[in-house]
Amino acid sequence: xxxxxxxxxxxxxxxxxxxxxxxxxxxxxxxxxxxxxxxxxxxxxxxxxxxxxxxxxxxxxxxxxxxxxxxxxxxxxxxxxxxxxxxxxxxxxxxxxxxxxxxxxxxxxxxxxxxxxxxxxxxxxxxxxxxxxxxxxxxxxxxxxxxxxxxxxxxxxxxxxxxxxxxxxxxxxxxxxxxxxxxxxxxxxxxxxxxxxxxxxxxxxxxxxxxxxxxxxxxxxxxxxxxx
Amino acid sequence: xxxxxxxxxxxxxxxxxxxxxxxxxxxxxxxxxxxxxxxxxxxxxxxxxxxxxxxxxxxxxxxxxxxxxxxxxxxxxxxxxxxxxxxxxxxxxxxxxxxxxxxxxxxxxxxxxxxxxxxxxxxxxxxxxxxxxxxxxxxxxxxxxxxxxxxxxxxxxxxxxxxxxxxxxxxxxxxxxxxxxxxxxxxxxxxxxxxxxxxxxxxxxxxxxxxxxxxxxxxxxxxxxxxx
DNA sequence: TTAATTTGTTAGTCATAGCTAACTTTTTTA
DNA sequence: TAAAAAAGTTAGCTATGACTAACAAATTAA
Ligand SMILES: [Mn+2]
Ligand SMILES: [Mn+2]
Ligand SMILES: [Mn+2]
Ligand SMILES: [Mn+2]
Numbered sequence: 001x002x003x004x005x006x007x008x009x010x011x012x013x014x015x016x017x018x019x020x021x022x023x024x025x026x027x028x029x030x031x032x033x034x035x036x037x038x039x040x041x042x043x044x045x046x047x048x049x050x051x052x053x054x055x056x057x058x059x060x061x062x063x064x065x066x067x068x069x070x071x072x073x074x075x076x077x078x079x080x081x082x083x084x085x086x087x088x089x090x091x092x093x094x095x096x097x098x099x100x101x102x103x104x105x106x107x108x109x110x111x112x113x114x115x116x117x118x119x120x121x122x123x124x125x126x127x128x129x130x131x132x133x134x135x136x137x138x139x140x141x142x143x144x145x146x147x148x149x150x151x152x153x154x155x156x157x158x159x160x161x162x163x164x165x166x167x168x169x170x171x172x173x174x175x176x177x178x179x180x181x182x183x184x185x186x187x188x189x190x191x192x193x194x195x196x197x198x199x200x201x202x203x204x205x206x207x208x209x210x211x212x213x214x215x216x217x218x219x220x221x222x223x224x225x226x227x228x
Numbered sequence: 229x230x231x232x233x234x235x236x237x238x239x240x241x242x243x244x245x246x247x248x249x250x251x252x253x254x255x256x257x258x259x260x261x262x263x264x265x266x267x268x269x270x271x272x273x274x275x276x277x278x279x280x281x282x283x284x285x286x287x288x289x290x291x292x293x294x295x296x297x298x299x300x301x302x303x304x305x306x307x308x309x310x311x312x313x314x315x316x317x318x319x320x321x322x323x324x325x326x327x328x329x330x331x332x333x334x335x336x337x338x339x340x341x342x343x344x345x346x347x348x349x350x351x352x353x354x355x356x357x358x359x360x361x362x363x364x365x366x367x368x369x370x371x372x373x374x375x376x377x378x379x380x381x382x383x384x385x386x387x388x389x390x391x392x393x394x395x396x397x398x399x400x401x402x403x404x405x406x407x408x409x410x411x412x413x414x415x416x417x418x419x420x421x422x423x424x425x426x427x428x429x430x431x432x433x434x435x436x437x438x439x440x441x442x443x444x445x446x447x448x449x450x451x452x453x454x455x456x
Numbered sequence: 457t458t459a460a461t462t463t464g465t466t467a468g469t470c471a472t473a474g475c476t477a478a479c480t481t482t483t484t485t486a
Numbered sequence: 487t488a489a490a491a492a493a494g495t496t497a498g499c500t501a502t503g504a505c506t507a508a509c510a511a512a513t514t515a516a
Pocket of ligand 4: 337
């Protein structure tokens with residue numbers, strides 16, 4: 001009885017909250033996750049998150065002290081990772097087999113990730129021959145919930161003269177993803193930082209013989225691997 | 229403004245109720261659908277169905293008089309048929325691409341049918357090259373909600389000496405479907421009625437050089453096309 | 457180190473979708 | 487045709503997961 005596993009007794013909402021906390025925890029490992037921050041992220045009121053957090057603490061997925069920050073138990077992390085696995089496998093399926101573009105997949109995957117069937121997702125994984133990355137460049141956890149963290153930084157953190165490779169993009173905004181495609185950037189694109197303008201932090205970049213200027217906000221959503 | 233289409237504003241429950249009414253209406257076209265019958269079918273209380281029916285009437289999907297029987301409007305039928313299309317396409321996908329057996333698909337399809345994305349289901353249809361029937365032999369409505377009703381009767385309605393072909397099976401029970409496979413019956417099997425026993429209505433049948441006795445209850449769930 | 461601001465909590469409300477128990481209407485049977 | 491049974495309705499309750507408004511604690515700034 002080492003692991004009381006509560007097999008799949010979670011509602012869609014409970015799952016989404018656990019996933020959100022997980023995303024916020026890995027997004028910036030140094031800063032702990034607060035209640036209002038979570039409310040912001042999920043676009044619900046702080047009262048709602050407070051309420052749900054109580055429930056998730058009672059069920060043993062979340063730990064926190066009163067007026068303190070949030071953390072996930074191993075069980076909570078496990079639920080979140082399984083949800084992320086499902087989300088990313090579905091996104092991959094939609095892109096690679098059903099003619100979806102990378103900006104169309106996220107919203108549908110938000111629904112599909114809540115389908116409860118272990119066999120479904122493991123067979124989908126096998127059907128696609130165990131893909132390692134989703135359409136936005138993010139890693140896909142395997143059936144045991146194991147995953148490799150690819151070292152990545154934002155494009156905005158680089159300096160003039162740096163050269164990097166685009167490894168992933170934030171998939172939250174349809175407009176952003178369309179914009180990335182439109183200017184000709186794609187996963188694996190090699191990008192050189194020509195100039196970082198002090199005035200508004202906009203960045204002149206060069207890739208595939210194209211020169212573009214992108215905003216700080218844009219560069220915050222592009223994840224890269226520094227090459228030079 | 230001929231068709232006020234209320235694009236997808238329905239909850240999972242509302243969708244399930246409309247589908248259930250539709251199924252009951254086609255199951256036996258002669259008998260109108262009652263509130264308690266619907267409650268039975270959905271395994272909820274008559275109070276619950278009564279409540280939901282009110283809502284669906286207010287939204288223009290159901291028609292009925294007080295203390296009277298239920299019927300669907302064109303809008304209600306359209307929702308039901310779209311749901312059935314999704315359900316059967318997903319069942320087909322699970323069987324043909326993800327190694328599910330025909331007794332494993334129904335419960336997962338019950339979840340998948342509620343995913344809201346027109347593109348998803350039409351692309352899934354295209355991906356499978358527009359299948360006409362699901363794994364249980366039931367027709368799949370096309371993207372316009374059109375479908376052909378295959379004439380079918382239950383095996384239990386036949387008499388000694390009749391010969392028929394198995395065209396579909398009721399997919400509601402996992403035990404039943406496993407049983408069908410185990411005795412060697414499959415879609416398209418040619419079945420001859422050797423004897424109908426008066427005592428308990430059990431039926432001796434022959435197919436593929438196999439002779440079996442099946443109960444009335446079993447035969448009620450097997451749909452056939454009379455050949456001789 | 458006090459005051460302002462931010463963050464977190466609580467109380468009370470609403471909608472959805474179940475339930476039971478009691479009641480009314482309709483249908484069937486005697 | 488009157489009584490019994492079945493079918494349908496209503497009232498009132500529960501749980502989930504949102505919300506607002508009011509309040510308390512913790513943090514930051516003055
Ligand atoms: Mn996504
Ligand atoms: Mn989700
Ligand atoms: Mn089915
Ligand atoms: Mn369903």
